[in-house]
Amino acid sequence: MFERSRPAGDRPSWAAARLTWKEPVSHPMSADPTSRRDIPDATVARLPEYLRALSDAADRGVLSVSSEELATAAGVRPTQLRKDLSHLGSYGIRGVGYDVEHLALEISRALGLTQDWPVAIVGMGNLGRALAAYSGFATGGFHVAALFDEDAALVGTRIGDVLVEPMADLPRLVADRGVSIGVIATPAGSAQQVCDTLVRAGVRSVLNFAPLVLSVPGDVDVRRVDLSTELHVLAFHEQRKQLAAGQGQDVGHGVGVGR
Ligand SMILES: NC(=O)c1ccc[n+]([C@@H]2O[C@H](COP(=O)([O-])OP(=O)(O)OC[C@H]3O[C@@H](n4cnc5c(N)ncnc54)[C@H](O)[C@@H]3O)[C@@H](O)[C@H]2O)c1
Secondary structure, eight states: OOOEEOOTTSSOOHHHHHHHOOOOTTOHHHHOGGGGGGSOHHHHHHHHHHHHHHHHHHHTTEEEEOHHHHHHHHTSOHHHHHHHHHTTTOOOBTTTBEEHHHHHHHHHHHHTTTSOEEEEEEOOSHHHHHHHTOGGGGGGTEEEEEEEESOTTTTTOEETTEEEEEGGGHHHHHHHTTOOEEEEOSOHHHHHHHHHHHHHTTOOEEEEOSSSOOOOOTTOEEEEOOHHHHHHHHHHHHHHHHHHTTOOOOOOOOOOOOO
16 A cells, blocks of 8 residues: 555646756766666666556555555565665655655656657558557657658658658758657568668667667667567466466467568
């Protein structure tokens, strides 16, 4: 159970809180922004889950949470949570726990979500259109700044307020709109070429939905999202459970190399 609460709705919105948040002068990370590099990658990977749990708590009007409550909501051990949050300089208060809003803002700041991130999406097919229309981007400081496709029939159409632009205009629009993150939603066959175009235009962070490993210069970060991989892992565990229950069966599917 979460400890203290106030009525949902009687709190500033996350967006408003993000905009009005002021760094405490004495905070270790405000004194030296480069110290954020000391947060281990595994901790960084768990921070979004903590933020989601805190956001859920705030939506219910909860003011403070214990490390046990937050750990349970995020699906980690309390010791792991405390260790992760110690990298942010957040130790909570004994008997009170963590202030939900303050911790959410600290995590948002550590993740870089307190600033605006213009995103460009390339490939306006089924997936690209769904991503472009996804309103959840805006809550993290991300906004869809540009959309691109090579298909002349799609260029000039709109998804929400944003026009689909031709690939030839990508370098200029990426520069003009300060795009910092590129999303690749093209078929695998064109993803490397699209990635090269984004990188040449100055993009240094790429979210790749196409099923292939991209080659990029050392200063470019690539994250790959692959639902098939997640399903494969689930299938593995499901198979284990079935075998343990004595009902395993091989229905003769080939190995899934043709994603
Ligand atoms: N990661 C995941 O979990 C996941 C889920 C679904 C789809 N996908 C992948 O996402 C990609 C898109 O899937 P989809 O169903 O939207 O495909 P789609 O065929 O509907 O759309 C692809 C779009 O990319 C455009 N395109 C192709 N080459 C291009 C290029 N060189 N420059 C600019 N635009 C180009 C096409 O004109 C088309 O509009 C595929 O690689 C697919 O495998 C990944």
